[in-house]
Amino acid sequence: MSSLVFCDYEMPSASLGKPNPLPDIRNSGDQHASIVIDEKTVTADEARYMGWGHVNGILPYLIQDGYNRIKKPRIWKAAVLENRYIRAVFLPELGGRLWSLIDKTTSHELLHCNPVFQPCNLALRNAWISGGVEWNIGIIGHSPFTVDKMFVETLSLADGTPVLRMYQYERIRRLVYRVEAILPDDAHHLYVRVRIDNTADTDTAVYWWSNMAVDEREDVRVVVPADKAFRYGYGGKLAKVGVPYMIVEAEKLKNSKGLSGTLLWDISRTTGLPQAMDFFFDLPRGQRRWISAVGGDGYGFVQSSTDVLQGRKLFVWGMGTGGRNWQAFLSKPGSAYLEIQAGLAHTQLEHLPMKSGQVISWMETYGPITADAALVQGTDWRAAAESLGNALEKTCPRADVDKMLAAAEQGLGGHSGQIIFAGAGWAHVQQALLQEKFHDGGLRFPRRHLGIQERIWLQLARERSLPCPDPLKEPGSYQIGPEWETLLGDTIREGGSRHWFGYYQYAVTRVYAGKLREADEAFSQSLDCSANPWALRCKAVIRQMAGNEQEAAELLKQAVRMLPERNIAKEALISLSKAGRPQEVIQVYRTLPAAVRKLGRLKVVLIEALLDTGAIAEAERMLNDKIELSDVREGEVKLTDLWFRLYAMKQGGTGRPGDPLLEQAKRERTPPVHLDFRMQ
Secondary structure, three states, X not given: OOEEEEEEEXXXXXXXXXXXXXXXXXXXXXHHHHOOEOOOOOOOOOOOOEOOOOOOOOOOOOOEOOOOOOEEEEEEEEEEEEOOOEEXXXXXXXXXXXXXXXXXXXXEEOOOOOOOEOOEEEEOOEEEOOOOXXXXXXXXXXXXXXXXXXXXEEEEOOOOOEEEEEEEEEOOOOEEEEEEEEOOOOOOOEEEEEEEEEOOOOOEEEOEEEEEEEEOOOOXXXXXXXXXXXXXXXXXXXXXXXXXXEEEEEOOOOOOOOOXXXXXXXXXXXXXXXXXXXXXXXXXXXXXXXXXXEOOOOEEEEEEEOOOOOEEEEEEOOOOXXXXXXXXXXXXXXXXXXXXXXXXXXXXXXXXXXXXXXXXEEEEEEEEEEOOHHHHOOOOHHHHHHHHHHHHHHHOOHHHHHHHHHHHHHHHOOOOOEEEEOOOOHHHHHHHHHHHHOOOOOOOOOHXXXXXXXXXXXXXXXHOOOOOOOOOOOOOOOOOOHHHHHHHHHHHHHOOOOOHHHHHHHHHHHHHOOOHHHHHHHHHHHHHHOOOHHHHHHHHHHHHHOOOHHHHHHHHHHHHHHOOOHHHHHHHHHHHHHOOOHHHHHHHHHHOOHHHHOOHHHHHHHHHHHHHOOOHHHHHHHHHOOOOOOOOEOOOOHHHHHHHHHHHHHOOOOOOOOOHHHHHHHHHOOOOHHHOOOOO
16 A cells, blocks of 8 residues: 655755845846747747746745755655555655655655755755655746745555645735645555635736756766757857757867867756756647656656646757856766756746636656657667657556546645645745735635744734834734735724834835835835934835845945844945945945854955955965855856956956956966856
């Protein structure tokens, strides 16, 4: 019989730290959200939803950038589904991620099971981890729940098959979603049913990608039943290319004779790709949806789904120094993975429209596959795909997947199980605000699971008043949306929220809605009620968005004097640097508490200021002192640029744009490995 048990899972883990209390009001977004499209190869119909449905940052969620890189043993909660063929381990505290999938018939791990927990700056909330299968909901830039807790229930199908249900409420799109893992007694593949409900009476946008990490090796080939793909590489346009062979034009391609020409890359063999790239495969209509990563012996991993989950993708870090650095940064030296993904849309540039009250449901499968190695690894691409497609049909027939979806929809829809673990209680708060206009999809969000921050907003929804905390105490949460904006405005006029915190929260809802003048006025009213660093910081951000960095720097200097908190200090130093005031950067840095001065991001700003003031020796000492930028961002090359600038200045150059010595250094010199995170 298949079984579902809960146990402990121990691994070396960095501390996630505290969330950043500052609201994300800068209209930040994922770099994939603004990709230029090659209109010569991508049709208008294909690009219909590319760029549509973007949001103004990650609010109401808090940024998660308080992590470190010191790993200690930690016990995580785990859910294990197992039968005689498959063992699947899920981590409910990490977004319900499928962390490990073992083929018991061969004892092989089918996924890339990261041996450590190490957050890095790769998501809209900043913290992201690699490994396993990640469930991405809501908006481009990874799930808000990547390192957050899920609600967990246990249920069973009519025949007694155990079901692991993990669910949450996504606050930006106002969706509830559930991931239901099912492993029948005789199944060689794990079944995962996903359902998304629009909780509101208004239309919204929907986004979903299941991201699977598998080991990257020279013999591993990614095979998918498609002949074309939408390709994106850092620094270029999104264009449609052939699969598996992509022609790369190279005007200045240097070969042994110094001639220009072209390259032919086999994208199915990822260790031959020099830089980070995305490939979104264009599967033909009617084709069964699947993607695989198979070794030289014809054995490997395959994922398939019903047709609703239409997109398939390959992501590689590339074989350059930056890509290899990222691999080790996310795990440990020698660790290497590639990602194969499955999504609702064809590409990750797209959100799709979702009607009010609409429900979307599909079934996925995860498991081993074996096919003729000569065909899978051969030169005939279509024969390789056909061989794997036939093997998939034998071990996991398409008709069986459709039947399992029907059984899950009939046997699980509207049914609740026993709650084993609880997630955040924001759905209960939203339900208290909207009453019958909130559609929970039959999922339970009990009041007993509310935290302190949710209770603050429940008080506003039910009693029409916000509490008034100490102005130096960190704001722990935020709300967005017209209903919350209206309620806050009403309760301020009525008196229940007429204090610094009420005006501050009201201003945050207004700036998120794009009402910058009204937001600035409300932040000023917050300061009139009581001096506080939070409103000063937000007024500074509004000045920055208007291009006035000098005023922003002054406001942030006031805020950091009032409260030298790490996040305010970081923004103050960066603002002073952008305002061209390096001496003040150095002065403010030296007044900060020792624990704050240790942060890598603040040291980077200081090094830049030291170079600006000509203190080359001190800047070099700090840069060579194994400086570690824990929150280095995907595509960010600040450390690399500082090294090039330092090198040019040591040679007598200015280190500024246009300096011939700087350009020469970029062409001819190689930075130390620990400073090189270039993606191309």
